Amino acid sequence: MNEATRLHPEAWVAQYGDMLFRFALQRVSDTAIAEDLVQESLLAAMKSKDRFQGQSSERTWLFAILKHKIIDHFRSKKYRPAGTEVEAFAEASDHFNENGTWRIQPKRWDANPHDAYEQKEFLDAFYLCLSKMPQRLADTFVYREIDGLDTEEICKILNITTTNCGVMLYRARMSLRSCLEKITQPNEDR
Secondary structure, three states: OOHHHOOOHHHHHHHHHHHHHHHHHHHHOOHHHHHHHHHHHHHHHHHHHHHOOOOOOHHHHHHHHHHHHHHHHHHHHOOOOOOOHHHHHHHHHOOEOOOOOEOOOOOOOOOOHHHHHHHHHHHHHHHHHHHHOOHHHHHHHHHHHHOOOOHHHHHHHHOOOHHHHHHHHHHHHHHHHHHHHHHHOOOOOO
């Protein structure tokens, strides 16, 4: 590895920590999970830094690791239903005192809950579909559509031809479309 591609792990948190966290939080909508995913990604990068070949920038490499961690998170989650009523009651009771009033008054919330819920539902479905896709197709799609990399950069990272990249992007998009239609469309046979 030459000096231009040498990694600087001691600067990762300062240089990329906030960006990685915002990226993870946007996808999982849970601060604790986002923090864990970033930490796991940085640890994985530290463990595999000797295998970094410099085919992409340090930043791109770290984001790729984080994306894999996010996909693994959704894959392992398997969309279990939310907790039981007892768990929900216990959580709610933490916010109220014995008289039923707020322990700490919540801040004003201007967001539209319905829109936020629909966005979260879509992102959950999107990442579920992405996790079911073959890894190289998912990588190709993520590099292009989420990272905004151009074909030449994607080809370098994945060591593929431009024609192969185009085919893989087409297959990834069709796979996502098919999967999302199955998940988001109501069953018409019911």
